[in-house]
Amino acid sequence: MEYDITVENLVKRYGSIEAVRGISFTVSRGEIFGFLGPNGAGKTTTIHILTTLLKPTAGKATVAGYDVVKEPDKVRRCIGVVFQDPSLDLNLTGYENLFIHGRLYGLNGQRLREKIEEALKFVELWEFRDKEVKSYSGGMRRRLEIARAMLHTPKILFLDEPTIGLDPQTRAHIWDYIRELRRSYGTTIFLTTHYMDEAEILCDRIAIIDHGKIIAMGTAEELKSMLSSDIVYVKLEHLNGEVCSKISLEGIKNCRVVEGNTIALQVRKASEAIPAILQLLDRLEIRVLEVSYRRPSLNDVFIHLTGREIRDSEASPAETMRMRHRARVR
Amino acid sequence: MIEYVYIMTYRQIKRFIRAKSRIAGTLINNILWLLFFGLGWAYTLRGQQFQVLFKGLDYLAFLLPATFATSIFQTSFMGGISVIWDKQFGFLKEVLVAPAPRSLTILGRALGDSIVSIVNGMIMLAFGFGLTSKLNPVGLPLAIAMGLVMALGFTSMGIAIASAMTSPEGFQLIVGTITMPMTLLSGSMFPINMAPQWMQILALISPLTYAVDLCRYYLTGVSLLDSMYPWLNHGTELLLLLITSLALIIVAMRMFERTTIE
Structure with missing residues (x-):
């Protein structure tokens, strides 16, 4: 079995706060692996470490076989990321956003143009390609971010809360894209979510994370049979x-x-x-x-393990700020 | 290598062209300043006796080349704020997670903002050529080349400061605090060689002073710094400016490499 992601005893401390408290897991090639947990559980921190944006306090992580601390450049070449918060240039068009992305990943010329067309058609934004992203709806922006993350056909795709704040139809749509990506390109997908349905529908395996620790891991069926x-x-x-x-x-x-x-x-x-x-x-x-x-649902599993519901877990102040920021931006 | 520089330059310029209201705002601001400040003093100081102060130049010919440099300085330095907007709107993460070397993307960014501020300065200068016939167009290519050197330096200075900051307000505060004294001390509006000794020393610390004097030298043939210190001729000034800009670019690259998303 080949692993695209391996994590061993990963720890991230901010001052006295431990956001990630010694987690370990592996993700196989072509697998859709999900982190399920409430806000503030350490999901985003883990993604930021795996995508080389943060340095871990302790522990080891490899992505596509490269150490995220020692070989960040090689890791960056193999991954695509959709961040939880929007990261598009709103003053540029959808096409320009993808064009810049492609060039930053070393694509150019005819090949880049073809890739952009393919990606934009894949997420059904081709007809909006020359509109400034400012005018896109929240769902369109999310789709554009997915198109951008897959533009350079990464081996591994990271999705941080891919459907947060979106309406049910758009969510279902995005799930289809994610599954299609794996089917067409064999992409390994690591996603985080606090939606039980999302984890259950999309993921081959789920790790339930709470307070920076993985408290259970397995297929949705395996987790439910715990009860x-x-x-x-x-x-x-x-x-x-x-x-x-x-x-x-x-x-x-x-x-x-x-x-x-x-x-x-x-x-x-x-x-x-x-x-x-x-x-x-x-x-x-x-x-x-x-x-x-x-x-039982995954929520019941979560309650069984932690004594509270995922949605009950209160949003941290930082999270609330982010939500407000998102509301302003969108 | 060069493609990573190019793509960020492309982005900065694209963004600038999109921001039509900002372009209009800067233009109107510049024109009003030239008209009310420039013409106001030019009429006040129009007699022959005043031209001695400016080594034979009239006030407009003294002021206009310097405005080219100071306007480049102000727009370049302020350009760093886009790093903070990118932090706030998330685009910075897109750049940080890309395999393109950060030192090159930041260089492209500085180059893009520099081109924008030079265009801005040239519009200003075009008005200058309209207001007075005493500017020498032969010096224009040199002035523009020098403008690029200083713009790269000052955009880098802005980027370096912005890399370490999170709020646009904080950045504006710092820029405001630095811009005003540097512009005044640069000798753009009055002959710095007439100022008290301690002010002259302060002025010589700031690279903008050299840029202003060089610009004036290229466009009118008059330099004021060499009447303070004879060794401070245009060659030395250019060398000092080059070294400062290069140092600032390196600092910006270092600062940006260390930028995290925390």
């Missing part, structure tokens, strides 16, 4: 705050209140647990309106 359980949702007529503490049945591992009057219960096997739950609620004189169940 070996189902989630039962019971909608109640009235939600009593202490209802969870009253439900003590054998086989219920976790009880929490979700939106509305609904509680979610983690059980070993839903079909066996539901009658018992209903009988218990009946005894407690709590009226039940609806019952449903489903297989």
